[in-house]
Amino acid sequence: MPGRIPIGRYGRMTRNCNRLRAGILAILLIQPIAPMVLVGSAGALAESDLGLLSIEDLLDLEVTSVSKRPQKLSEAPAAVTVVTGEDIRRSGVTSIPEALRMVPGLHVAQIDGSKWAITARGFNSQFANKLLVLIDGRSVYTPLFSGVFWDVQDVMLEDIDRIEVVRGPGGTLWGANAVNGVINIITKPAAETQGALVSVGSGSIERYFSQARYGGRLGENAHFRVYAKYFDRGDLASDAGVAANDNWSVRRGGFRMDWDAGTGDSVTFQGDYYGGDTNEILVSGDPGEQKISGGNLRTRWDHEFSDGSTAHLQLYYDRTQRKVSSILLANRDTVDLELQHRFSPLADHNVVLGAGYRMTADDLSSAGVKFSPESRTDHLVSGFLQDEIGLIEDWLSVTVGSKFEYNEYSGFEFQPSGRVLLTPHDHHSFWAAISRAVRTPSRADNDVTFIAPSTTSPGDFDIFNGNRSLEADNLLAYELGYRGQLLDSLSLDLAAYYHDYSDLRSAEVTVCSPPFSTPPFTCLVFGNEFDAAAWGVEAESTWVATPSWQITGGYTYMRVDIDSRSSTDPTGFELEGDTPRHQFHLRSRMNLPYRLELDTTLYFVSALKSQPVRSYTRFDLRLGWRPTDHLELSLVGQNLFEKSHEEFATGFFSQRTRIPRSVYGMITFRR
Amino acid sequence: MMTVTRWTRLGILILAGTLLGPGVAGSESTHDEYDVKVAFIYNFAMLTRWPDSSFSDPTAPLTLAILGPRDFAANAEGFFAGRRVGRHPVEVFRISDPSEVSRYHVLFVSAAERNRNQKILEHARGARVLTIGETEGFASRGGSINFYRDGKKIRFEVNREAVRAAGLQLSSRLLRLARLVSSHEDYGD
Numbered sequence: 001m002p003g004r005i006p007i008g009r010y011g012r013m014t015r016n017c018n019r020l021r022a023g024i025l026a027i028l029l030i031q032p033i034a035p036m037v038l039v040g041s042a043g044a045l046a047e048s049d050l051g052l053l054s055i056e057d058l059l060d061l062e063v064t065s066v067s068k069r070p071q072k073l074s075e076a077p078a079a080v081t082v083v084t085g086e087d088i089r090r091s092g093v094t095s096i097p098e099a100l101r102m103v104p105g106l107h108v109a110q111i112d113g114s115k116w117a118i119t120a121r122g123f124n125s126q127f128a129n130k131l132l133v134l135i136d137g138r139s140v141y142t143p144l145f146s147g148v149f150w151d152v153q154d155v156m157l158e159d160i161d162r163i164e165v166v167r168g169p170g171g172t173l174w175g176a177n178a179v180n181g182v183i184n185i186i187t188k189p190a191a192e193t194q195g196a197l198v199s200v201g202s203g204s205i206e207r208y209f210s211q212a213r214y215g216g217r218l219g220e221n222a223h224f225r226v227y228a229k230y231f232d233r234g235d236l237a238s239d240a241g242v243a244a245n246d247n248w249s250v251r252r253g254g255f256r257m258d259w260d261a262g263t264g265d266s267v268t269f270q271g272d273y274y275g276g277d278t279n280e281i282l283v284s285g286d287p288g289e290q291k292i293s294g295g296n297l298r299t300r301w302d303h304e305f306s307d308g309s310t311a312h313l314q315l316y317y318d319r320t321q322r323k324v325s326s327i328l329l330a331n332r333d334t335v336d337l338e339l340q341h342r343f344s345p346l347a348d349h350n351v352v353l354g355a356g357y358r359m360t361a362d363d364l365s366s367a368g369v370k371f372s373p374e375s376r377t378d379h380l381v382s383g384f385l386q387d388e389i390g391l392i393e394d395w396l397s398v399t400v401g402s403k404f405e406y407n408e409y410s411g412f413e414f415q416p417s418g419r420v421l422l423t424p425h426d427h428h429s430f431w432a433a434i435s436r437a438v439r440t441p442s443r444a445d446n447d448v449t450f451i452a453p454s455t456t457s458p459g460d461f462d463i464f465n466g467n468r469s470l471e472a473d474n475l476l477a478y479e480l481g482y483r484g485q486l487l488d489s490l491s492l493d494l495a496a497y498y499h500d501y502s503d504l505r506s507a508e509v510t511v512c513s514p515p516f517s518t519p520p521f522t523c524l525v526f527g528n529e530f531d532a533a534a535w536g537v538e539a540e541s542t543w544v545a546t547p548s549w550q551i552t553g554g555y556t557y558m559r560v561d562i563d564s565r566s567s568t569d570p571t572g573f574e575l576e577g578d579t580p581r582h583q584f585h586l587r588s589r590m591n592l593p594y595r596l597e598l599d600t601t602l603y604f605v606s607a608l609k610s611q612p613v614r615s616y617t618r619f620d621l622r623l624g625w626r627p628t629d630h631l632e633l634s635l636v637g638q639n640l641f642e643k644s645h646e647e648f649a650t651g652f653f654s655q656r657t658r659i660p661r662s663v664y665g666m667i668t669f670r671r
Numbered sequence: 672m673m674t675v676t677r678w679t680r681l682g683i684l685i686l687a688g689t690l691l692g693p694g695v696a697g698s699e700s701t702h703d704e705y706d707v708k709v710a711f712i713y714n715f716a717m718l719t720r721w722p723d724s725s726f727s728d729p730t731a732p733l734t735l736a737i738l739g740p741r742d743f744a745a746n747a748e749g750f751f752a753g754r755r756v757g758r759h760p761v762e763v764f765r766i767s768d769p770s771e772v773s774r775y776h777v778l779f780v781s782a783a784e785r786n787r788n789q790k791i792l793e794h795a796r797g798a799r800v801l802t803i804g805e806t807e808g809f810a811s812r813g814g815s816i817n818f819y820r821d822g823k824k825i826r827f828e829v830n831r832e833a834v835r836a837a838g839l840q841l842s843s844r845l846l847r848l849a850r851l852v853s854s855h856e857d858y859g860d
Contacts, residue, residue, distance in 0.1 A: 547822020
C-alpha cells in the first residue's frame, strides 16, 4: 500500500454487515477462499426490487451515505479525523498548519508570521513536544526539542491526498513522541497528479505566491511528477499595531516517482528541497532573521505476497539547516530505515510486525543557545508487534500490541496498548482504548544551556540547563469513542479521554557558579517533577443538507491539571492555562449555480488563562469559480470579523504578534 | 472464531435499535449504496456486448468477480440469483488475487482496493473484461466504468478507450448517461 503507512496499521477491520440481511448471508455463506462460487441457496433472502429498475431510474435513486466504508480508517478504534485535499482547497488555507485548524482536538495557534504552536490535547507551545508529524512516512519532528518547526513543513497543497490526524497516544505503532497525537500528511501517488497545473496568487499577507507541477508517464508502469512553489508572505501586526517585521519567503521543489513493477511489487521514490528566509523581532526589540533550508530523499518498496500478506521497506534521508540570528545554528542529518510485515497467521488474526532503525546526527553551534557537546550522533532501534483479533465476526474485535525501542536518552522504552471495537450496527460503532506512551528526552533536554527573560518575575533572567539523567515523560491514556451515521445525511464522531501523565519535564531551581548565582539570575535544571491529568471531549458532525450544501461542525473541550508535587518550578500553572477550554468551528461548503463555490468557516477559540490572549472568533470566506474544467479562480478573505487578534503570546525570543484581517486572490490552471 | 447465531444478532440489533431511538436503526427511505450499485452492474452487463468467443456457448454463465468486501459479494449473489443477462445466468465470485481478474466477464473493484487499482487494472489489460470501479481516477487509469457520487445519487463515468481496448461494446444508451473520461486525466485537485 504505497504511501499509506498510517492508521491503516490499526487494522483492516472488515466491518461487513451493511445490513442484517447481508450479515446473515455472510454467516450462512462459507468463508470465502478465493475464488469460490457463492452458492445461491441464500439468494431468496436478498430478493430486491432494484433489479426491475432501468439505469435511468437508478440514477435518480438516493442512497445511504457509506462514504466512510472504504476508509478503514474510520473503523480504527482510535480518535481519528481525516482532512481531504478537497477540504483544504475549499477552506482557502495556504499552509499545512492552517489546514489543521479544522481538526477537532487540536489547538492551532499562530505565534507570528512563520511560527505556530500546535498540539493535540493540551500542553501547547512553540516547542510543543507531544505530537508526532509525518509527511509521506517521513518523520518531521525534530529531536532537537521533540517538536516541529512548522515553517518548513510544506508540500504542494494540491498534491495532498489527505491529512490523517490521530488524537491520543500512537506510541504502539509510531514510537516515542506520539504521545498526544500523530499527524500523517499523505500526498497523492504520481498517477493521480498527471498533467500540468499552474497557479499564482496575491493578496495582503500572501503578497505573492506561485506554484507549478507537471506529471507524466515513464513507460508503461511508472508515473512521475515534478513541482516547484514559492511564496512571499508579508508582515503581520505587532502588539503595538505596527508591522511586525515577520515577513518570510520560502522556495521549494521536488519530485515523486511511482513504479508498479507488477508481480506484487511497487516502488516509490521521492524528494524535496527547500530554502527560505524569515524575519522576526526578538524580545530585545532588535530585528532577527532565520535562514532555513533542507531536503530529503525517500524510497519505499512495497511487496504483496501471493497469500495476500504485505510488506514494505522504507529508507529515507533528511537534512535540515537553520540559522536563528546569532542565537542558534542547527544542522541535522537523519537516516531512517523501516521494515513492516502484515499477515494473517490464523483466521481472524491480523498481525503487523515492524522494525526500525534511525540515526540522527546534529551540529549545533551558536552564541546564544549553547549545546554541549556541539555535535552528537544518536541511534534509535525499535520494533513493534500488533495483533488485531476478530473475536466475534463483524461485532467485536480487539487490538493489542506494543512498541519496544532503545534510545540513547532514556534507554529501553515499551509502549503497549489495547483497543476494543464494537460494531453493533453498520451505522454505529463504539471503541475504547488504554495505552501507554512516552516522550523521550530531546537533545535540548539533555545538553542545552541558555539564558531567557523570566516569565514569572519580569526583569529577571532564567538560565536553563539540560540534564543528562532526565527520564522520559509517561502517559497512561484512557479513551472512549463513538462513530455513527445518525441519518443518511448526518454523521457524528465523538471521543472522550482521560490522560494520566507522570514525570513530565519541569525546570528545577539549582545552584550555579558566580556570576549567575545571585539575582537577577535564577539557575534552572530540567527535571521530571510534574505529574498531570488532562481530560476532554472532541466532537465532529457533518450534515449533508442538500447535494450541494455540506456543513461540518466541531467542538473541543480540553482541560489540563498539573500536579507540581515538590517541584520548585513555578510554571506548572502556565502549562494549565496554555490550553483553551473551548474550541468550536463550523464549516459550510456550498456549490452554487454557474460553477460557483461559496465556502465559509467560523472558528472560535476561548481565552488562554495563563497568557494575555483573549478568546477570538475567526471568520474565513472563499468564493471560487470554475468557468471551465481547466480554470479556477478564487477569492479568499481570512479573519474577516476582526481587525486583528492574538493567538499565542509566548514565542521563543520573538515578540507578541497579532493576526490581522487579510485577503488574497488566486488563479489556477489545470490541463 | 465464535459465530453468533442469527437470533442473538437479531436480538442485539433490536436492542441497539431501541437504545438509539427511532429513525436510526431502520432508515429504509433511501437505498443502500451497494444494493444500488449491484443493480447498476446488472444494467451495465445488459448494455454491454462481449465478443461471441467470450462464451463457450450461448447459455454459458456470465461471470462477475468481486474484489472487495464480503457483504458486497453477498448482496450481489443474492441479487443475481435467478437473474439472467440475455440468455446467460450470472455467477458471482469473490476473489482476492488480482492476477485472476482476466478470467471473468465483469470485474467490480471496491474502494477498499484503492491502493491496488493500478495493479488490478494491469492484470485486466487486454482481457475481455468489463472493469467497474468506485475510486476516483479508476476510469482514467484504464478502468472501463467508474462510479462516483453526486450528493446522494450515484453517477458513473466511462473510459471509452478502455472499453474499446477490452474488445467490448457499450450501448449508446449507457454512454449517453455517462460522464466520459479519457485515460490519464488529472483528477481530484
